Amino acid sequence: MTESDSYDVIVVGAGVVGPTVATALARQGRKVMIVERDWSMPDRIVGELMQPGGLKALRELGMIQAINNIEAIHVSGYYILFGGSELNIDYPEKTDANRTNQTIPVPDCVKDDNDKVLTDSTIKSEEWDNDPRVRGVAFRHGEFLMNLRKITKSEPNVTAVEGNVTQMIKSPDDPNRVIGVRVKKNKDVYEEYYAKVTIACDGIYSKFRKELGEDYAPTVESHFVGLSLMNCDLPSKYRGHVVLGTEHFPVIIYQISPEETRILCAYKSTKTPPQAELYQYLQSKVLPGLPKPIRPSFSAALETRKFRVMPNQYLPARKQGRDLKGYILIGDSLNMRHPLTGGGMTVGLNDAVLLTKLLHPENIEDLSNQALLEKRLLQFHTKRKNLDGVINTLSIALYSLFAADSRPLKILQKGCYQYFLRGGSCVSGPIGLLSGMLPFPMILFNHFFSVAFFAIYCNIVARGLLGFPMAIYEAFETLYTAVVIFTPYIIRELM
Ligand SMILES: Cc1cc2nc3c(=O)[nH]c(=O)nc-3n(C[C@H](O)[C@H](O)[C@H](O)COP(=O)(O)OP(=O)(O)OC[C@H]3O[C@@H](n4cnc5c(N)ncnc54)[C@H](O)[C@@H]3O)c2cc1C
Structure with missing residues (x-):
């Protein structure tokens, strides 16, 4: 066992979120180590469509060019096919999106136009800039990750290490404080690294989320x-x-x-x-x-x-900073939702933006100041709720409706589609929420229950006069189902 230098921050995992956090902190002058068990290109079926809200976060981090030179395909919205009927839904207008959700760079991260998309074989930057609507993008996940990792490795303040983190090292004086990581480098070689703060971005199968409690499981x-x-x-x-x-x-x-x-x-x-x-x-x-x-x-x-x-x-997020000091979870290790709405990277990247803004030296000069770190993490927990509450609850609610397997859910499913067909704010609101450009839980609440009442109305009309008594019974059943689907998630996400 050898003991190497110590760092300001150790980041565990170079998936989608790890490199962004490591890069931003390094640009802010922190000495960062990022450890990943396998730096070769991953071949996964996750994280392939990024919502406009995720792209906005990449711009704020000065890392948007990670979508360049990988033959990425832009996304302008959604196409829905339901019972033979088709519907195209566009992403929000830039002017609307900017009004409610402005792009504000992470301090010290944006320079030399690194917040601008470049022109390459599939992306035309002029077209992107002139599009009146915000765009999303789809790509081969592995290539996108390799671009993120390249940006991170090019930062002079970042040390990249390959190895499997096997353990969080706790302080001998305080078992509730993480002071570093134990890394298995190869067969019998282990090394220990120390830092003021350790950030675990070890993803969906996180080994280290249990540090926040044995019951913290998806x-x-x-x-x-x-x-x-x-x-x-x-x-x-x-x-x-x-x-x-x-x-x-x-x-x-x-x-x-x-x-x-x-x-x-x-x-x-x-x-x-x-x-x-x-x-x-x-x-x-x-x-x-x-x-x-x-x-x-x-x-x-x-x-x-x-x-x-x-x-x-x-997996709803847990409050951090109090029980285990010097330790932060972010990305899928902290919080997961249904991937139907393609929101995971958007939540993770926005968390990276928020966390690195809060941990900027102007807000906390010395990262070993536990009292101040706890305060910043409490702010992180509270501030992230708007976006993550919306995206997580929407993903679960839409999956429940779209995978309808009971009569009231089928009524809600039909009603939801007919609600979208009405156009106007019945479409711009939901797509604004889904795209990550409208992070307002009250708007989600409003649309969800509007869908429920509209579904009940459509069902009454469809049942006609003879079926009216049945439609009234179904109205109560549908409303009850809507409340049962939605309320526990919105409470869990926002409280
Ligand atoms: C089927 C599916 C489809 C999805 N599709 C989308 C989509 O289209 N759009 C979207 O926005 N989101 C999507 N997601 C969610 C998205 O993939 C995640 O939100 C995102 O990858 C989370 O990033 P992360 O950095 O937290 O974790 P990951 O990207 O999983 O990265 C974790 C990294 O940590 C490393 N690691 C793990 N343990 C250790 C260890 N002990 N030591 C060292 N390194 C370690 C891993 O090798 C990996 O590189 C999807 C999810 C699923 C399940």
Whole structure:
């Protein structure tokens, strides 16, 4: 065992969030070490569509160019297919988005136009700048990550280490204070590194979230099965596609490079389903429900049997700073939601922005000042709630509606789609929330219950005079279901 230098900050994990936190803190003059167990390009089916709110955070961090030179495809909004009916939804207008949610750079992070998208083989910066609406982007996750890591490694204040963090080291004088990490570098070589603050960004399967409590664990209700569609014709180019059907759970589709399109098919199961069962489901239920142009590439992908399964986990964030000192969780290790709405990176990157603003030397000069750090982390917990409360609750609520498996949920599902068809604020509000550009829980609350009452109204109209008594019964049932779906999550997220 050897003991090396100590740092201001150790960041564990170089996924989506780790490199952004490490870069921002280093640019603010902190001495940072980032440790990642595998610096080679990952091949994952997660984090491939970034909402405009995530891009805004990357601009604020001066790291937007991580989306360049990876053949990224811009996203202008969503296309929804429901029972044979199609609907295109655009992302918000820039003027509206900027009014409610201004771009404010993280101090010391934005310089030399590093907040500007560049022109490359798939991105035209002029087009991006002149688009009156905000944009999202889709890309191959591994290549995006490699760009983020390259930016981080180029910072003079960052030391990048490869190794598996096996343990948080606690102070011999105070078992409630983390003072560093133990890293397994290879077979029998371990090293210890010390820092004033250790930030764990170890992602979905985090080993270190349990440091905040043995009961701090996510729940799983469903899985996503991912397949690669090659040279697939999408009905509405430059949009995320959501396919809803009565025979299958929601399906999302987006183009991640000029040749490759990702399809993620939800499957309701708390355990990882066997491949044979999935194949049967995809073949008999999902395939017939897909838009016609997508079916040939989906059939071809099915026959390769290369489908990958990921759990869709939910984990509300915990308050930090008091029980365990010198230790911070951020990203998926702190907080997860359903990936249906593609909001994970947006929440994680916005947390990186908020945290690094709060930890700027002007707000806390000495990171070992525990009392001040605790205060900053309390501010972090409170301030992040608006965006994370909206994105997390929306993801769960929309998944419940879109995967409707009971009569009241089906009424809500139909009502939700008809609500979107009305256009105007019935669309601009929900897409503003989903895109991360409208981080206001009251607006979510308002739209959710407007959908519920509108669904009840549509159901009364559809039942007609003879079905009126039944419609009244269903009205109570639907309202009760809406309250039961929504309220626990909004309370858990905001309280
Ligand atoms: C199926 C699915 C699809 C998704 N799709 C989207 C999407 O389209 N858009 C979106 O915004 N979000 C999406 N998400 C969520 C998104 O992927 C996450 O929110 C995001 O990756 C979180 O970033 P992170 O840095 O916290 O964790 P990760 O990106 O998972 O990074 C964690 C890093 O820590 C490293 N690590 C872990 N343990 C250790 C250790 N002990 N020592 C050293 N290193 C370690 C890992 O190797 C990894 O590099 C999806 C999630 C799922 C499950």
